[in-house]
Amino acid sequence: DEASPSGIAVTDDDIWMTALRGERLWQVPIRPDGKLGEPRGHQLDLGRLRAVTVAPDGDLWVVTSNTDGRGDPSAKDDRIVRLEVD
Numbered sequence: 429d430e431a432s433p434s435g436i437a438v439t440d441d442d443i444w445m446t447a448l449r450g451e452r453l454w455q456v457p458i459r460p461d462g463k464l465g466e467p468r469g470h471q472l473d474l475g476r477l478r479a480v481t482v483a484p485d486g487d488l489w490v491v492t493s494n495t496d497g498r499g500d501p502s503a504k505d506d507r508i509v510r511l512e513v514d
Contacts, residue, residue, distance in 0.1 A: 435479035437488065439513070444488060446477035453477060453490060453511075474509060475500060487512050 432449030443456040443464070453472055457465030478493035487510055494505040 437480045437482050446480045448476045
């Protein structure tokens with residue numbers, strides 16, 4: 429209920445997963461020893477998240493998916509949202 433993963437992107441420091449049902453962006457840290465840290469869910473208030481990719485500048489692009497009959501569509505859907513990554 430919290431995940432329902434739909435997309436994944438990998439950076440040097442983290443694995444990022446979008447979730448349709450859970451409507452979250454999940455961050456899984458990659459530790460220096462190569463093992464994975466504790467997953468952390470980010471509630472973005474964008475609704476269902478379909479995909480994530482790393483932008484050329486290292487930020488993330490996230491695609492919303494609320495007009496497929498399962499989400500709660502608004503006039504701003506579906507769209508690509510840029511998220512700054514620290």
